[in-house]
Amino acid sequence: MAQQPMTPFFPIFASKSDGQHIVNLKGRPLRNGPTEEQLNTSPNDQGQRDFYRLIEKEDPKHQDWRKKxxxxxxxEIGGKQFEDRWQQCILWELPENYVLYEHIKTKADGQLKTVKNHSGGGHDRQDAYLYGYPKGPKKRFRSPVEFFPHLLWLCTDENSDMANCTCKMCSPAGDVEKPQAKVEVKQEQPAPIKRENSSSGAIPNTNVTGRNPIVQIPARRSSTGAPIPSPIVKPSTPVAGPRPAPTPAAAQIRAPPTLQSTPLPQPRSIEQQADLSYNKFLCRSGEVVWFFRPKTSAWGLGLVVRRWATKEVPMSRAYLIQPLSHPFESPPQELVQTDDHVKPWLAWSAPSCTFPFLQQNPQFEYHNTDWRALISGQGGEGIASVDASILAAKAIDTTYTLFQCLKTNKDDKGNEVRQYNGMYLGAEKIWRGEAVRLRIGATGTDLMVVTDIIEQVLVNPPTTKVIAIGDVYSYATLDAPDANLPPKPPQQNNNIPSRMVHDMVWRNRMLVPLTRTAAWWKLIQPAYKIDIDDIKGRWYETSLVFQEPFAKAVKNGEGGNGIWMNSRGDATGKGKGASVAQPDRIGAFGASVPKGTRVVEGLEPPSQPMGQQQQAHDGMDINMGGGNMADPFSIDEFMHVDHLGDDAGMEYGGNNNYTF
Structure with a gap:
């Protein structure tokens, strides 16, 4: 059988977009897409799944939307002179920040449910929805026909006046001044489609999938109410071939402008410099961590009071940890000498308390629990020190403490704006210049690179608000059919933190050969402001903390950016809520640590013995992982994206480097 001829498709671009990745509703930022709960693919008790799946650009359903x-x-805008290409044209990309999702429901056995469609027949229910409309996720488009009037308005209305848009969102039914679109649909049987290569500007070759719906659009009206004709607009440059000459008055449909990233703040100390560098210390002084206790062969919760590396073993890690407990116990500090024996507080879910009384009365927290009564056995059988550590960690999870004030501005009314270099947020320590995980965003996996931490103190009414400012990044992929020649991301960005770049290099060394896709960090919102309650927690490298879940997800075809960590607030059940300010870090721990406990900043090793177990570390000098202090650590090396793939610490087999 002769091979079916392939038909070239001609790309055009939307001139602008009103799409928003994050919206502000009632003064609060909100993810403009499915909620985290809707994105959860876990089955319910009956084995059924009901979730939303992101439709990627190369997906046939995504391509079908864009071709229509x-x-x-x-x-509509090219007129009869382009009639021969109406069925061979494709919208190269959806307008900026518009994202397509698929609603999937399954039976208990994992099969898709069979439900009735509008014509009365049965089919597998997998509805697609387009999110991004600026009035929030409830305003979503259900089909290309439904979205097209809004797309047409975006491409033709120079004033961006929503009064001129005839889509159902801007002009809802019942508005007599705005007539509804008349729709006549002619649909042919779709043919197989060849996968697009989204990594370059080349025009994809693919089969024709059928005629587009024929839509009659009512004339848009100007601000004065007079109808205006549709302008004639030529498409973006197609593949070589004869084409009618455009009219002199034709306007060009342009690609959206390139977003500009924010320069990264420079570290102000060796400690901050180390934390902004790849594979230095997993945990930080002042943080709550899980740590392995050899004497009991169990994991406990504690406060990192000090950390250091040794000159003799540059890649060594040493953490001095104060276990958390109840007010009537002062456990000694313990030494941990490997990152393998410490885990972030949010890496694991907190277990239930051991006392039946606390299990049955979740309203009791660390501060209002009668620890003497529990110790005396009045709460049943349990371990007071274990339960105290769990409740203490939960209490700390709701606190924040700002540190290293850089600047204070005061107006004539007494209001102050203070800039800080870092903050303790819940269990974690966060610096300017590093990535944090966000509650908001279309996918639930977006990151913000924090460039500023601002405290606003108002006099009337007395109010204190803390916001983080930074660039928001989304995980994106490109086709990589040739593993030896991976594509370059469309954004060239020198302001992505080195840790994020190194980690993406590691991911792509597995993704490209196995999936023929390459991942990269896509800038979607520069200089965005959020309340600190919208921060899930700090971001950790997949290559250092989640190697096994990542490898399993890639091999199972589940992508390379799964959600493997808890969020701040999950352990308490309070979720996102008002944070409680603490003037200093030790104040957040209250009676859960002995009086006189002190957090030592910096990376210097202790100069005095800390018990027989720690004597081997006396007098050791700090080393940042490569040479000695005579060979100083260079921040320029870690901020220059073009050279990040050459880090000696990134050896992973194979000869290819993928820097995204």
């Missing part, structure tokens, strides 16, 4: 939109757009 492209054909309708060219027909």
């Amino acid at each position: 939109l492209g054909g309708m757009l060219l027909r």
Whole structure:
């Protein structure tokens, strides 16, 4: 059988977008897409799944939307002179920040449910929804026909006046001043489609999948109410071939402008410099961590009071940890000498308390629990020190403490704006210049690179608010059909933190050969402001903390950016809520640590013995992982993206380097 001829498709671009990745509703930022709960693919008690799945650009359903939109757009704004290309045109990308999701429901056995469609027949229910409309996630488009009037308005209204848009979101049913679109749909049987290569500007070759719906759009009206005709607009440069000459008055449909990233703040200390560098210390002084206790062969919760490395073993890690407990116990500090024996507080879910009384009365927290009564056995059988550590960690999870004030500005009314270099947020220590995980965003996996931490103190009414400012990044992928020649991301960005770049290099060394896709960090919102309650926690490298879940997800075809950590607030059940300010870090721990406990900043090793177990570390000098202090650590090396893939610490087999 002769091979079916392939038909080239001609790309056009939306001139602008009103799409928003994050929206502000009632004064609060909100993810403009499915909620985290809707993105959860876990089955319920009956084994059924009901979730939303992100539809990638190369997915046939995504391509079908864009071909229909492209054909309708060219027909409406190009007119009869482009009639021969109405069925061969594709919208190269959806407008910026518009994202397509698929709603999937399954039966208990994992099979898709069979439900009735509008014509009365049965089919597998997998509805697609387009999110991004600026009035929030409840305003979503259900089909290309439904979205097209809004797309047409975006491409033709120079004033961006929503009064001129005839889509159902901008012009809801019942508004007599705005007539509804008349829709006549002619649909042919779709043919197989060849996968697009989204990594370059080349025009993809693919089969025709059928005619686009024919849509008659009512005339848009100007601000004065007079109808205006549709302008004639030529498409973006197609593949070589004859084409009618455009009219002199034709306007060009342009790609959206390139976003500009924010320069990274420079570290102000060796300690901050180390924490912003790849594979230095997993945990930090002042943080709550899980740590392994050899005497009991169990994991406990404690406060990191000091950390250091040794000159003799540059990649060594040493943590001095104060176990958390109840007010009537002062456990001695313990030494941990490997990152393998410490885990972030949010890496694991807190277990239930051991006392039946606390299990049955979750309203009791660390501060209002009668620890003497529990110790005396009045709460049943349990271990007071274990339960105290759990409740103490939960209490600390709701606190924050700002540190290293850099600047204070005061207006004539007495209001102050203070800039800080870092903050303790819940169990963790966060610096300017590093990535944090966000509650908001379309996928639930977006990151913000914090460039400023601002405290606003108002006099009337007395109010204190803390916001983080930074660039928001989303995980994105490109086709990589040739593992030896991976594509370059469309954004060239020198302001991505070195830790994020190193980690993506590691991920791509597995992703590219196994999935023929390459991942990269896509800038979606520069200089964005959020309340600190919208921060899930600090970001950890997949290559250092989640190697096994990542490898399993990639091999199972589940992608390379799974959600493997808890969020701040999960352990308490309070979720996102008002944070409680603490003037200093030790104050957040209250009676859960002995009086006189002190957090030692910096990376210097102790100069005095800390018990027989720690005597081997006396007098050791700090080393940042490569040479000695005569060979100083260079921040320029770690901030220059072009050279990050050459780090000696990134050896992973194979000869290819993938820097994204």
